[in-house]
Amino acid sequence: MNNIPIITNIRKIIFENFNDIDLRFNNDQIFEILKQNEMVDPSVTIDNMEVYFKELCDTEILRNIAQNFTTQWFKLFEPIEKIQCGSCKKESYLISSESRTCQNSSCGSTL
Ligand SMILES: [Zn+2]
Numbered sequence: 507m508n509n510i511p512i513i514t515n516i517r518k519i520i521f522e523n524f525n526d527i528d529l530r531f532n533n534d535q536i537f538e539i540l541k542q543n544e545m546v547d548p549s550v551t552i553d554n555m556e557v558y559f560k561e562l563c564d565t566e567i568l569r570n571i572a573q574n575f576t577t578q579w580f581k582l583f584e585p586i587e588k589i590q591c592g593s594c595k596k597e598s599y600l601i602s603s604e605s606r607t608c609q610n611s612s613c614g615s616t617l
Pocket of ligand 1: 591592593594595596608609610613614615
């Protein structure tokens with residue numbers, strides 16, 4: 507396990523797989539990619555993920571467009587940008603309205 511927060515990995519997965527405002531994608535698809543790439547602990551369930559998707563909706567990165575039992579469908583409001591931090595070299599995945607601050611919590615440099 508790496509120590510990248512799950513929320514950062516979700517942003518990365520969206521950037522790499524679904525970074526198109528016309529695409530629909532869902533929480534199950536993202537969770538599968540997280541598991542395949544061992545970005546989450548095997549004990550984590552889809553229910554544990556709900557808080558992260560809620561946070562991404564609250565940040566207005568994701569728009570919840572439909573729900574079918576535990577499957578939540580999303581669209582992006584705008585494409586996500588990948589910005590590499592000049593200080594720690596880690597990548598942040600941000601939308602235009604977010605502050606340009608490195609998302610590596612032990613860094614926090616201005617991007
Ligand atoms: Zn940094």
